[in-house]
Amino acid sequence: MEKSFIKNIEFSKAMELADLIEYQQGKVVSVTFAQNDVVSITQFAFAKGEGISTHAASGDAMVYILDGMAEITIGENKLNAVKGQIVVMPANIPHGLEAIDNFKMLLVVVRK
Numbered sequence: 001m002e003k004s005f006i007k008n009i010e011f012s013k014a015m016e017l018a019d020l021i022e023y024q025q026g027k028v029v030s031v032t033f034a035q036n037d038v039v040s041i042t043q044f045a046f047a048k049g050e051g052i053s054t055h056a057a058s059g060d061a062m063v064y065i066l067d068g069m070a071e072i073t074i075g076e077n078k079l080n081a082v083k084g085q086i087v088v089m090p091a092n093i094p095h096g097l098e099a100i101d102n103f104k105m106l107l108v109v110v111r112k
Contacts (some may be wrong), residue, residue: 006033028051043066043105048100054096056094064085068083070099080100
């Protein structure tokens with residue numbers, strides 16, 4: 001059998017991405033679909049009020065909002081992102097986010 005590059009998701013099946021992860025009160029839940037030296041693909045579900053503290057990443061980070069709304073901070077800038085929007089956070093620039101409502105996102109980080 002060949003090695004799979006993507007994990008934790010069924011192959012050859014059409015699915016709703018937002019339905020692959022559930023909210024848990026007071027928690028951040030995540031599932032990683034791919035991770036290597038070049039790319040990381042992870043889905044997150046944040047309960048209202050939860051977030052990721054400010055940090056910098058070694059690659060460009062793109063989030064696709066699947067549900068809800070979050071306040072995203074990139075450097076000194078703050079913005080609200082909602083379902084259907086994407087936001088790119090440049091490499092080595094401090095960024096973080098907080099769930100304004102229950103919030104789901106797909107995070108893709110590209111390095112090199």
